[in-house]
Amino acid sequence: MEGLSRFLLLAAMGVLLACCAGGSGPSACRPGELNSVYLVDRGWHTEIGVPVAALSGKLAVYREIFPGARTILFGYGKKTFFTAPASSLEEYLIGPFPGPAVVQVFAMTTTPDLAYDPDAVVVLPVSREGMGRLSDFIGDDLETGRDGRPRLVAAGHGPESLFYAARSRYTLFHTCNGWVVQALREAGLPVSADGVVFAGQVMARGARAAAMLCRKTAP
Template sequence: MTRGCAVSRRLPVLAALGLLLAGCAGTGRPLACRAVGGTAVYLVDRGWHTEIGVPVAALSGPLAVYRDIFPGARTVLFGYGKKTFFTAPASSVEEYLIGPFPGPAVVQVFAMTTTPDRAYGPDAVVVLPMSRAETDRLSEFIGGDLERGRDGRPRLIAVGHRPESLFYAARSRYTLFHTCNGWVAQALGRAGLPVSDDGVVFAGQVMARGARAAAMMCRPEGP
């Protein structure tokens, strides 16, 4: 579905540059849980890249438009990344080397007819039960980072390999310190969850922090 953000997908280059931070390894498996009250929002591990899955019914404010854009969808995934790497493959060593440098960003919006835990398996997903106020704040954060066109709708800049995968211009810029994973952690924190984006670069950090938050808000799956 996605190729991930520029920093995390180019670990060999970054390691050579000395950018592999000690705190980014060995975070352990995320927690699969059953939501206890509220709406189940999904933190999804896509390898080196994390995304947020929001049930269509919980999309509000600036994100409510996706109910019309994706009729029949059950969950919508939101991911962040550098425009050049998200929407077009790198074709030279030079492009890989400049990947971590600042540049325009995009938000990928991907519609699903199922839930992420069923699509990717519980080991790749943390379920976060959120209140209506929290999902509203999450929608406001994500929607607030979507650049608007003249019609007031999110500005579409590219279509992915499948029609249910769309790329929209982001207001914020991608930097080494504002990556796809930092954006996801920031979104969860702005929603009101106990998830900090401080020092976040890699997916494992986000999944570990999400798992800790989930442990406080839901109980493990089981009989």
């Protein structure tokens, strides 16, 4: 039992720390807004920001849900942790176990690079086709209700934040940071998913990808 308890504690700490590491600074070049996605360090996990005008497929509904929004941040996490943060050691210990997941949708009236500390945001250039694949990836993971729209499960801490049921399940091998890397890769970005655990890993890989892509597009 002592060994199992130690494993569970380390696993819980790993998942929490996975979303705590800092960013790696902004990218050196700035693509046009409609050709940009934003990798954002939100303190305890990473999220991906998409310009509202670039949303397509199932995600186009968010132009109606959040009129006036300029960017939508999408984040992934275990339902019980994401919608009601843990407040005791016991809750942290059971946190890493598999369970239903949600996608948080957070509307912004600006872009993340203007709203957050520069070290917490990486701007990445994405093609129009990549934007379409990114929207499809996120949209396909949103469970839909009888009305065909994403199924709302909880409100966030303000009217700009909503939680929607995810089709996939949260596990130790499918976490918030792994989901973000999957999304970036679907967009055609050269971000490796190997061994992704910590938020800092995602931010560092995103920064390297941005630097590489900027060099390729430099005159």
